[in-house]
Amino acid sequence: MTTAPLKYSKSKKVGEGTYAVVYLGTQISSNRKIAIKEIKTGMFKDGLDMSAIREVKYLQELKHPNVIELVDVFSATNNLNLVLEFLPCDLEVLIKDTSVVFKSADIKSWLLMTLRGIHHCHRNFILHRDLKPNNLLLAPDGQLKIADFGLARSLGNANEDLTSNVVTRWYRAPELLFGAKHYTPAVDMWSVGIIFAELMLRTPYLPGKDDVDQLDVTFRALGTPTEQIWPNVSMLPQYNALRVYPPPSRQELRNRFSAATEKSLDLLISMTQLDPSRRCDLTQALLHEFFLESPRPTEPEDLPKKKEKRVKEEDDEMNKRFKV
Amino acid sequence: MIGLEDERTKDMCPICKTDKYLSPNMTFLINPECYHKICESCVDRIFSLGPAPCPYPKCGKILRKNKFKKQIFDDILIEREIDIRKRISNIFNKTEEDFPSLDEYNQYLEKVENVIFNLNNGVDKEKTEEEVNKYEAENKIEILEKSMRESQKNSDFTKYQEAVERLKQEKLRIQKQMEIEDIQYQKQQQQELLDKLSSSNTANSDEIIKQQQSNMQKRSQFRKRQLQQLTSQLDQNFSKNNPLTKKEVDNEPKAPFTPFQGDRELKKRYELLPIPRDVDDLLDIDNHADETYQDPYVNKLAKNKEYLGAGWRLHTVFERALDEAFMGLGCFIEKEKMVS
Structure with a gap:
């Protein structure tokens, strides 16, 4: 085999997951920073881990400013490498960094970009199924990109069973908690609603300790579903109405989200409807009046960034000055 | 020892030697002429018959009773600067809208700061004072107008x-x-x-x-x-x-807001027959079958209560089937390549 000219250079290891190691690198032709995800092979019974296949399959199909770009896929010495766009920060880091102040226009901008990205997935009939702040990455220019398609799948036949054991627990929609096997894109909408709430609260909205507690936490915050507000809920495989909580009144929500405007509450409520058929879809969410009311969403490049980086930049500047 | 001495004189009127410790109700007043601290009863006693010199030794400034006030800041220097600032800003009371450009306004602000600094730190004090008086005399009417305007705005x-x-x-x-x-x-x-x-x-x-x-x-x-x-x-x-x-509406957007950034299919390439969306109608789909698509297999699924509970709906199945059938039509690969 002839050796092809080197297209990418690998510099340092930045992370390791159960099925992949991530390296930082550059694309030699354009000098662009990239991330190389090296999939571990041989440790799974079917050769490759399922999520790697999913990631390649769906990212190859999707191209959108708010979805992470899969630059290339190659295999070298019996392993599989995904070349992805390098994105230095994620939303979870920013939420946890208490020194960063979120303005309502910033939250609106992040939410808008998230919705645009997912709208693109859904119109291609792909469910992400693992939306959480940790998987919403931030590019240096401020653009938010949806990443980690390891749990994504496209909708198949009308009667096909889907596994309900998806989505990180805190962002799991109630129909999934009840073990539904024929859920809809509305499961992603729920996650976005919870992320929206988390952006406003700066702390996880529904942090269940385990799967049973997640039901309790969810219904304590949003009310226990009944046949009346959610027809046929009791037919779901793992349905149980542990404890019956009343749905929160508007005033209670107002108190919980003290800085939220009436329109943002409207949007939050329609994104977190318990009955998936009443939850708004991506188009409805994007057309919501919340995005039209003042303030306008912040331009991506003006969004808050990680503090650490700024310190580093300052250091660089200092160094420059000293050299001068 | 010095610290102790300070501590004692701090709460004592140097004129009548009344101590705060023994008469806790006493209050101190100062006069912006010399900022010497005198207790309220002494002020009443000395100045009620008209202007009199400050009782502090070697001060001798003529003080009036109506100028006495309570001290707000512990640090007398800050107290004095605030007083100067108040007085000067009442005279130099122009605002940004009075200037054709931001640069000129900034120059004006710098000039005012210079005056305040000079008065506060005793640099060219007499000359500066003279300048201020001159400015005040020359612009009397304008100053009055501006102050009226400000109070109007505030209200x-x-x-x-x-x-x-x-x-x-x-x-x-x-x-x-x-x-x-x-x-x-x-x-x-x-x-x-x-x-x-x-x-x-x-x-x-x-x-x-x-x-x-x-x-x-x-x-x-x-x-x-x-x-x-x-x-x-x-x-x-x-x-x-x-x-x-x-006013706020006037400064609004330069470009209209686009929720999808222009990336949305507004017109479907097909029209769907009416498909029941209501749960009750779906459970009764057999009676609606002649109005819509005949697909016994999917129609049977539509009645499944477990499917319904999970949010599954009949119309999404047909929509998806048709969307997928038309997907890619009207999309030219050569053009797409050029864009990317």
């Missing part, structure tokens, strides 16, 4: 804030009232339902309940719309009557 703003608060209260009140009415209505309906059920035979009780529920739903939707209308009416009235709100 406008407080009025606006009050109006906003009133609007908020009004909205809340309407909403609360509607909530109360709703609860009453619900109770009444429940009572009626019970009456109906007890008077009718058991066979059609399900139907009565169902009818009741749909009525309730319709009503709550109607109420929501009503509330929205009321609040938007209030908002409109408010912005009409308030000149301050209009």
Whole structure:
């Protein structure tokens, strides 16, 4: 085999997951920073881990400013490498960094970009199924990109069973908690609603300790579903109405989200409807009046960034000055 | 020792030697002429007959009683700077709108800061004082006008804030009232339902309940719309009557907001037959079958209550099938390549 000219250079290891190691690198032709995800092979019974296949399959199909770009896929010495766009920060880091102040226009901008990205997935009939702040990455220019398609799948036949054991627990929609096997894109909408709430609260909205507690936490915050507000809920495989909580009144929500405007509450409520058929879809969410009311969403490049980086930049500047 | 001495003189009037420790009600006053601290009773005693020299040894400044005031800042230097600032800003009271450019306004601000600095730190004090007096004399009318304008602005703003608060209260009140009415209505309906059920035979009780529920739903939707209308009416009235709100609208967007950034299919390439979306209609799909697509297999799934509970709906199946069938039509690969 002839050796092809080197297209990418690998510099340092930045992370390791159960099925992949991530390296930082550059694309030699354009000098662009990239991330190389090296999939571990041989440790799974079917050769490759399922999520790697999913990631390649769906990212190859999707191209959108708010979805992470899969630059290339190659295999070298019996392993599989995904070349992805390098994105230095994620939303979870920013939420946890208490020194960063979120303005309502910033939250609106992040939410808008998230919705645009997912709208693109859904119109291609792909469910992400693992939306959480940790998987919403931030590019240096401020653009938010949806990443980690390891749990994504496209909708198949009308009667096909889907596994309900998806989505990180805190962002799991109630129909999934009840073990539904024929859920809809509305499961992603729920996650976005919870992320929206988390952006406003700066702390996880529904942090269940385990799967049973997640039901309790969810219904304590949003009310226990009944046949009346959610027809046929009791037919779901793992349905149980542990404890019956009343749905929160508007005033209670107002108190919980003290800085939220009436329109943002409207949007939050329609994104977190318990009955998936009443939850708004991506188009409805994007057309919501919340995005039209003042303030306008912040331009991506003006969004808050990680503090650490700024310190580093300052250091660089200092160094420059000293050299001068 | 010195510290102790300080501590004692701090709370003692140097004129009458009254101590705060023994008479806790005493208060100290200062005069912006010399900033010497004198207790209130001494001020009354010495200055009530008219201007008199400061009783501090070697001071001798002539003080008037009406100029005495309470000390706000512990540090006398800060107290003095604030006083100077107050006086100077009453004289140099132009605002940004009085200047054609930001640069000129900044120059003006710098000049004012220089004057304050000079007076505060005793640099060219007499000369600066003279300048200030000259400026004041020359611009007397203008200064007066500006101060009138500022006070007008302030009162406008407080009025606006009050109006906003009133609007908020009004909205809340309407909403609360509607909530109360709703609860009453619900109770009444429940009572009626019970009456109906007890008077009718058991066979059609399900139907009565169902009818009741749909009525309730319709009503709550109607109420929501009503509330929205009321609040938007209030908002409109408010912005009409308030000149301050209009200003904000004027500075608004340069480009219109595009939720999808122009990336949305507005027109489907097909038209769907009416497909039932209501749960009750779906459960009864066999009776609707001649209005819509004949697909016994999918129609059977549509009646599955487990599917319905999970949010699965018949129309999404048909929509997806057609979307996928038309996907890629009208998309030219060469063009796409050029874009990317």
